[in-house]
C-alpha cells in the first residue's frame with residue numbers, strides 16, 4: 001500500500017498548498033482546477049494568482065481541467081468546498097482509490113458530514129479526513145505544520161499519513177473520522193463569532209470567553225455525534241479553533257469582523273471568490289444541534305447574524321443574559 005501516484009481535486013488555496021506539499025519531495029502531482037485560468041497559470045508560470053498569490057509553486061505540479069485525467073491516481077486529495085463535494089465526486093471517473101477529504105463543513109439540506117457524503121457517492125472508496133490548523137499560505141511556503149489524518153481503516157490511514165508526511169508537514173493518525181470532521185466544521189462558525197468580537201471592539205476577554213464557551217459547544221455536539229474527546233482537544237478541534245479565532249488570515253474570522261463592524265452579511269457574502277465555510281455551515285449546524293438535542297447558543301447567534309435576523313448588540317445581550325450555570329454543564 002504505497003499510493004504512489006497522488007492527485008489533488010480543487011485548485012483553491014488549500015488544494016494548491018496540498019499539491020505543493022506533495023511535490024516538495026520531488027513527487028509528480030496532478031491538480032484538477034475548475035478555473036481554466038488557474039490551470040493555465042499553474043502550468044505556464046508555476047503560480048496560482050487567483051487563490052494563492054505570491055507563492056512560487058513547484059514545477060512538479062501539473063494542472064488539468066479534466067477530471068478524467070485523474071483516473072489512474074492511487075489516492076485522491078479532495079479539496080473542493082463542502083457544498084460542492086457531492087457534485088464533484090459524482091463526476092469523478094469510476095474507481096476505488098482512497099479519498100482524503102479536506103473540506104471543513106456540513107452539507108446543507110442533508111446535514112451530512114463530508115465522509116457521509118463521500119460514502120454515498122463513492123461507496124467503494126476508503127475515506128480519510130485531513131484536518132487541522134493549516135493556513136494554506138504558510139503550508140505552501142513550507143512552514144512547519146501538524147495535522148490530523150483520520151481514517152477508520154488504521155492501516156490505510158497510516159499508509160496515507162506516511163505518503164503525505166514531509167519534514168515540515170506532520171500528519172498525526174487517528175481512526176476518529178467524525179471527530180476530525182466535527183472539529184473543522186464547528187470551528188469555522190466559532191471563528192466568525194470571534195471575528196464579530198474583534199469587529200465590534202468587544203475586547204480580548206470576550207474573545208477568550210467565546211473560544212472557551214465555543215469549544216464547550218463543539219465538545220457537546222461532537223460527543224453527542226460519537227466523536228472522541230482526544231480528537232476534539234487535538235489538532236482538528238482545539239488546535240484549529242485557536243488558529244482561526246485569532247487571525248485575520250482566516251476568511252471566517254474576517255467575515256465575522258465585517259459583521260461586527262456593522263456590514264450586512266449579504267454584502268460581505270456577495271461576489272466572493274474565496275470560501276468562508278462557516279457561513280454555509282452555521283444554519284445546518286444550528287439545525288443539526290437542535291435535532292441532536294444539544295445547546296449551541298454561540299452557533300445560533302452566528303446563524304441569526306448571518307441571516308440578518310438580529311443585530312450584534314442583540315445577540316451579545318442575549319448571550320450575556322443566559323441563566324448562570326455550572327461551567328461543566
Ligand SMILES: NC(=O)C1=CN([C@@H]2O[C@H](COP(=O)(O)OP(=O)(O)OC[C@H]3O[C@@H](n4cnc5c(N)ncnc54)[C@H](O)[C@@H]3O)[C@@H](O)[C@H]2O)C=CC1
Pocket residue numbers: 010011012013014015016033034035051079080081082084088102103104105134135136137273274275276277
Ligand atoms: N485555505 C485554507 O487555509 C484551508 C482551507 N481548508 C478547506 O478547504 C476547502 C477549500 O478551501 P480553499 O482551497 O481555501 O478554497 P478557496 O477559497 O481558495 O477557493 C474557492 C474554491 O472553490 C471552488 N469552487 C467554486 N465554485 C465551485 C463549484 N461550483 N464547484 C466546485 N468547486 C467550486 C473554486 O474552484 C476554488 O477551488 C474548504 O472547505 C476549506 O475550509 C482547509 C484547510 C486550510
Ligand SMILES: O=C(CO)COP(=O)(O)O
Pocket residue numbers: 104132133134135136188191240243244249250251252253275276277
Ligand atoms: O481552516 C483553515 C485553517 O486551518 C482556514 O480557515 P479559513 O477558512 O477561515 O480561512
